[in-house]
Amino acid sequence: xxxxxxxxxxxxxxxxxxxxxxxxxxxxxxxxxxxxxxxxxxxxxxxxxxxxxxxxxxxxxxxxxxxxxxxxxxxxxxxxxxxxxxxxxx
Numbered sequence: 001x002x003x004x005x006x007x008x009x010x011x012x013x014x015x016x017x018x019x020x021x022x023x024x025x026x027x028x029x030x031x032x033x034x035x036x037x038x039x040x041x042x043x044x045x046x047x048x049x050x051x052x053x054x055x056x057x058x059x060x061x062x063x064x065x066x067x068x069x070x071x072x073x074x075x076x077x078x079x080x081x082x083x084x085x086x087x088x089x090x
Contacts, residue, residue: 022059024084026068029057031075031082046070 032039043053046067055061063071065079072079 024059025062026056026059026082027084028063028071028082031077032057035075037075042071042074045074 029039032042039053039057040050043050046053048067052061056063068079068082072082075082
């Protein structure tokens with residue numbers, strides 16, 4: 001007889017919530033909106049795929065420092081403006 005529990009390891013389902021929100025580390029999506037530049041246009045300028053740019057803007061993945069520098073140059077901002085501050089002011 002087929003034993004479902006032995007055939008499939010379902011323990012991984014209990015390790016993380018299914019819809020876990022990524023930690024917000026970068027603010028690239030906000031800066032793009034402020035500058036009225038599309039994700040697709042920025043992706044083309046920095047030579048990455050629109051899908052990769054979307055994942056960066058959603059904070060699903062983070063750009064390397066080299067890529068972050070390219071983004072800052074193109075958007076004419078300091079690199080720090082593209083990141084979420086870790087200390088609260090005041």
